[in-house]
Amino acid sequence: MTLTIAATSLREIGRRRAALLLVIALPLAFYAARADQQGQAIRFLALGVGWAVATLSLFSHVNSRHLDRRLTVVGASPSALLIGRQAALAATGLAMAAGYFGLIALTQDVERLWAVAVLLVTTVLIAAPLGAVVSLVLPRELEGALALLAVMATQMLADPEGTLAKALPLWSTRELAAYAVDPVGGEYFERGLLHFAVVVVLCSAAAWTAAVVRLRPQALPQPAP
Template sequence: MLWTIAGTSLRETGRRRAALILVIVLPLAFYAARSDMQGQAIRFLALGVGWAVATLALFSHVGARHLDRRLAVVGASPTALLLGRQLALVGMGLALAAGYFGLVAATQDVNRLWAVGLLLGTTVLIAAPLGAVVSLVLPRELEGALALLAVMATQMIADPEGALAKALPLWSTRELTGYAVDPVGSDHLRDGLAHFAVVALLCACAAWIAAVVRLQPQKLPEPRSA
């Protein structure tokens, strides 16, 4: 069941070529805009990848809403439906991250290049369930995409030392970017991974709970007696 749902999700996403091209190209724009500053360029690239994957997740879950209801009626579990779609989205996100990792490797001289791969991979693992959560709270694509854009924009401009930035889902990108680019200690790596683990777990749990509640069978009202 998981592989069937994952394959269906990949085919559905592949049909939306214009949206797919836009979300693939957007991280490149983020990267190019700050290419003169290595640390910011890599962090903005990670945030762009996060927005792209979260948006794909949003589109996938919103587009499959009616199909999921029909599958749930015939016995598919909400957990399998959610995990199947997430499997496809994480796979696409990691492929996108690998492509941009190659770009960074070719254009930047980074102190810890492997940490850039870790940065992009953890961003994908947060963004996929984050997009699912937003799709369940805002079931329309436009509103959901704007909400994700607002989160990413706030993450970019908020004071990274402030409480607001740390409460946002991709604060870990700041710590992991610092560890990759600057000669800093392992505390940046530890803090970034700890924040990632907490956020990824919260997003995954929220997406699962919302999916279970949304796909529960609905009791039809009993007909009134004449």
């Protein structure tokens, strides 16, 4: 069932060509706007990839609400539905990240290029469950996409050393990007991975709990005598 859901989700994402092209193009715009400043260009690109994957995740989960309810009636488990859809989104995001990693490799002379790959992969793995969580709070595409854009914009503008930036889901991009580009110590890499692990666990747990609660069997009311 999980593989079936993943394949169905991939086909659903592929059918929305216009939306897919727009969300893929946004990270490129972020990167081009800061191409002359290597560190910011890479970090903004990662944040753009995060917004793109989170938005695709939001769209996928919002559009599948009624389908998931019907599938649970015929025996599908909420866990299988969530894992299958998340697997499809992660695969789409990693393919996007691979393309942008190639762009960085061709256009930038990065001291630790492998760390850029880690940066993009961790961003994708955060963004997929993040979009699922936002779809539970704001179950409409427009409101959810605007909320995600607000989160990413705040992440870009907030003081990276401040409490607000560290409380946002993609603060790890700053630490990992600094480690990839600047001659800093391994503590940046360690802090970035730790923040990534905490956010992934929290978002995944929230998405799974909400899916189980939302799709749990409901008793029908007793007919009136």
